[in-house]
Amino acid sequence: MKIRSHRSLAPSLLLLLILPFVLFPPTTTYDPSPNQDFCIAIPNSSIAVNGFPCKPSSSVTSDDFLFPKLSVNLNTSSPFNASATLIDVLSFPALNTLGISVASVVFGRGGLIPPHSHPLATEIVFVTGGQVLIGFVATDGKYFSKVVGAGGLFVIPMGLVHFEYNVGQGIATATVAFNSQLPGIVIPAAELFGSKPAVPDAVLREAFGVGEEVVQEIRAKFG
Numbered sequence: 001m002k003i004r005s006h007r008s009l010a011p012s013l014l015l016l017l018i019l020p021f022v023l024f025p026p027t028t029t030y031d032p033s034p035n036q037d038f039c040i041a042i043p044n045s046s047i048a049v050n051g052f053p054c055k056p057s058s059s060v061t062s063d064d065f066l067f068p069k070l071s072v073n074l075n076t077s078s079p080f081n082a083s084a085t086l087i088d089v090l091s092f093p094a095l096n097t098l099g100i101s102v103a104s105v106v107f108g109r110g111g112l113i114p115p116h117s118h119p120l121a122t123e124i125v126f127v128t129g130g131q132v133l134i135g136f137v138a139t140d141g142k143y144f145s146k147v148v149g150a151g152g153l154f155v156i157p158m159g160l161v162h163f164e165y166n167v168g169q170g171i172a173t174a175t176v177a178f179n180s181q182l183p184g185i186v187i188p189a190a191e192l193f194g195s196k197p198a199v200p201d202a203v204l205r206e207a208f209g210v211g212e213e214v215v216q217e218i219r220a221k222f223g
Contacts, residue, residue, distance in 0.1 A: 031099035031120075031180050040064045041089050041096035051181070052089065052096050067092045072104045074111075074171065082111035082166070089181040101183055103176040107132065107166035114187060115163045121183030123156040123176055125164065130172025136162035161188065194222030 031051075040060050041052035055064070072085040088101040095101055101121075105113065107130065125134055127148045134154045135145030147167060148154050156162045166172040192199055193215075204215045 031097070033099075034097035036097075038065075038094065039097040041093035043090055043093060052093070054096070055093070065094045067094075070102065070104050070175075072106050074106045074108050080112040080114055081108035082106065082113055082164075084113060084176075088178075088183065095181045097181070099179055099181060101178045101181055103178075105164065105174045105176060107164070107172040107174075109166065109168075109170060111166040111172070113164040114189065115161050116185055116187045117159055117161045118156075118178060118180075118183040118185055119159050121178035121180035122158045123162070123178055123183070125154045125156070126175045126177070127152050127154075128173045128175055130166060130170060131168035132172050132174060133165040133167045134162070135165075136160045189218070190222050193218045 036054075038057075038060070039051075039054035042055055043052055045053045047053050067087060070085070070087060072083050074081075075083040082105065084103050084105045086101065086103040087095075089095045092101075107113075125132070125148070127150055129150050131147055131149050133145060133147050134156070135143060136156050137143050138157075138160060146154055164174065192204065198219070201212060201215050204210075205212060208214075
């Protein structure tokens with residue numbers, strides 16, 4: 001049997017190793033790792049970068065790393081009887097380049113955070129009070145959900161449509177964390193029926209299998 005030399009095998013081995021990365025290149029939709037200890041953002045800078053420019057380190061103080069109080073009051077005028085306060089890089093510049101943000105949520109009885117997604121972040125929900133039904137739909141259409149009580153955590157994979165719904169008898173509260181300084185949010189109903197300029201009525205009729213009257217009725221809720 002003829003044995004091929006190591007030299008002749010090397011190119012084939014190299015191709016085998018790199019082929020998966022050529023055919024299926026890795027994606028980095030989460031925040032990249034920082035190149036310095038910190039980078040206090042300058043949110044109103046006119047310089048456009050992937051993130052925000054850094055405040056000069058010589059002018060950074062301990063106060064830059066403190067957000068005084070994460071809290072939210074229930075907004076009973078909300079149509080969903082729930083309120084959320086998101087602390088991201090826009091409201092807390094110290095989060096710049098650190099790949100993290102947080103939110104505080106309070107639900108009135110029957111309160112709902114309607115179906116939405118975060119295209120740039122995985123979400124983990126820590127229920128601090130009450131009983132909250134949390135669910136998401138995977139890309140294959142399978143629905144996953146759990147009623148989470150105080151002290152429980154539920155994770156929602158990046159980019160998947162999900163919701164949180166208070167199924168308890170009183171107020172429910174939760175703290176949410178994201179692995180992005182700016183997780184983004186897409187609310188399908190609002191985006192499709194309340195966009196400017198408007199998505200054509202014909203597209204919505206065909207997509208949802210409804211008549212013009214229904215399309216206009218839903219549009220009115222997001223106008």
